[in-house]
Each structure stands twice: as structure tokens, then as C-alpha cells.
Amino acid sequence: MMKIAKIISTVLHPFVVIPATLFLLVEINNISAEKSILWLLITITLTILPVLIIVLIGRISGKYNDLDISNRLLREDVYRIGIASVFIASIVLMFFDVPIFAKSIQIAGLLSLITSWLINRVTKISVHTLVIAGAATLLILYGNLLPVHIFIIVVCLISVATARIVTKSHSFSQVILGGAVGVFSNLLAYWLFLIL
Numbered sequence: 001m002m003k004i005a006k007i008i009s010t011v012l013h014p015f016v017v018i019p020a021t022l023f024l025l026v027e028i029n030n031i032s033a034e035k036s037i038l039w040l041l042i043t044i045t046l047t048i049l050p051v052l053i054i055v056l057i058g059r060i061s062g063k064y065n066d067l068d069i070s071n072r073l074l075r076e077d078v079y080r081i082g083i084a085s086v087f088i089a090s091i092v093l094m095f096f097d098v099p100i101f102a103k104s105i106q107i108a109g110l111l112s113l114i115t116s117w118l119i120n121r122v123t124k125i126s127v128h129t130l131v132i133a134g135a136a137t138l139l140i141l142y143g144n145l146l147p148v149h150i151f152i153i154v155v156c157l158i159s160v161a162t163a164r165i166v167t168k169s170h171s172f173s174q175v176i177l178g179g180a181v182g183v184f185s186n187l188l189a190y191w192l193f194l195i196l
Contacts, residue, residue: 001166002166002167004163005162005163005164005166005167006163006167008159008160008162008163009068009128009160009163009164009167009169012128012132012156012159012160012163013067013128014127014128014130014131015048015052015067017131017132017135018047018048018131018135019040019044019048020135021135021138021139022039022040022043022044022105023040024139024143025101025105025138025139025142025143026039026040028139028142028143028144028145029099029101029142029143029144031099035097035098035099038096038098039093039096039098039099039102042089042092042093042096042098043089043093043102043105043106046085046086046088046089046092047082047085047086047089047106047109050081050082050084050085051078051081051082051085054077054078054081055067055069055078058074058077058078068127068128068169070169072120072123072124072125075120076117076120079113079116079117079120080117082113083110083113083114083117086106086109086110086113087110089106090103090106090107090109090110093106100193101138101141101142101193103193104186104189104190104192104193105138105186105189107189107192107193108134108138108185108186108188108189108190109134109185111185111188111189112130112134112181112182112185112186115181115185116130116178116181119177119181123173123174123177124170124171124174125174125177125178125181126161126164126169126170126174126175126177126178126179127178128160128163128164128169128178129157129160129161129164129170129175129176129178129179129182130178130179130181130182131182132156132157132160132161132182133157133178133179133180133181133182133183134182134183134185134186135153135182136153136154136156136157136182136183137182137183137186137187138186139153140153141186141187141190157179161175161179
């Protein structure tokens with residue numbers, strides 16, 4: 001069971017789920033190549049790469065024991081870089097003709113990161129579950145999905161949440177907290193963009 005849980009945590013790692021979700025949203029919504037390339041390039045370059053580089057440097061230097069940064073006290077730099085990079089990407093995207101959901105996703109990401117950073121000062125939060133729950137919410141809100149797709153998304157969400165508990169990376173409450181932040185930050189951003 002432990003081996004399967006580790007495989008699930010690796011295959012559905014936030015650094016995999018985020019770009020996969022973005023590509024799926026582009027494909028599902030038939031976004032033009034011109035718009036999608038610009039949006040994906042800005043998003044991946046300004047939001048994912050800086051955090052990935054910090055995590056990899058930390059792992060190689062021995063600062064972090066693993067790519068998940070299991071020690072919550074060591075996550076401060078990653079949260080700060082993540083918040084700054086998503087903030088910059090959000091501002092940059094406001095000047096381009098990208099799908100409205102692209103802007104909503106940036107705001108949701110910023111809300112998730114700030115909330116997680118604040119929670120992390122008190123207790124650990126499952127970023128894996130946050131990201132997969134956020135991705136599920138985005139795909140349901142913006143994806144025009146069939147019931148079978150929603151079923152697959154829910155299975156992935158439950159699998160990640162269970163895997164994080166089985167690997168003893170998180171407690172049940174930390175997984176629930178991560179899922180709640182992922183869902184509610186995306187719902188709030190969606191609602192904000194509906195009324196603006």
C-alpha cells in the first residue's frame with residue numbers, strides 16, 4: 001500500500017498537476033494556439049519555474065530532505081517565492097488577451113498560496129491535496145465535463161488525499177485543510193470574475 005501511495009504522490013505531484021490542468025483547460029475550451037501559447041508560457045515561466053528551481057536547489061544543497069519539503073518550517077522561502085511569482089504573473093496577464101479563466105486561476109493561486117503560507121505558520125497543510133482539489137474545481141467550473149470525467153477527477157482527488165495520509169506525509173485534518181483551501185480559493189476567484 002505504501003509503494004502505491006508514493007507512486008500516486010509522485011505522479012500527481014503539484015509540479016505535474018498544475019501544468020497538466022492548464023493544458024487540459026486550453027484543450028477543453030478550444031483556446032486558439034496564439035492565446036494558449038502566450039498564457040501557458042507566461043504562467044509556467046513566471047509561476048511554476050521559480051518555485052521548482054528553489055525546491056530543486058534546496059534539495060540538491062541538502063536544505064530539503066525531499067521534493068515535498070516535509071518540514072513545514074522550511075517551506076517559508078518557497079511560499080514567499082510562490083506568492084511573489086504568482087503576483088507578478090497575475091499583473092502581467094492583465095495586459096494580455098487571455099481567457100478570463102486564466103486570470104481567475106492566477107487570483108485563485110495567489111489566494112491559495114497566501115492562505116497556505118498563513119496556515120503553515122501554525123500547522124502543516126497538504127499542498128498536494130490543495131493543488132488536486134483546486135485543479136478539480138477548475139476543471140468542473142471551466143471544463144464543461146461529462147459525468148465520467150468528473151468521476152475520474154474525484155477518484156484522483158481521493159487517491160491523492162489517501163496517499164498523503166498513507167505515506168504519513170499529512171494527517172487527516174491537514175489533507176482536509178488543503179482540499180478546502182484549494183476548492184474555496186478557486187470558487188472565490190471564479191465568483192469575483194463573474195461579478196467584475
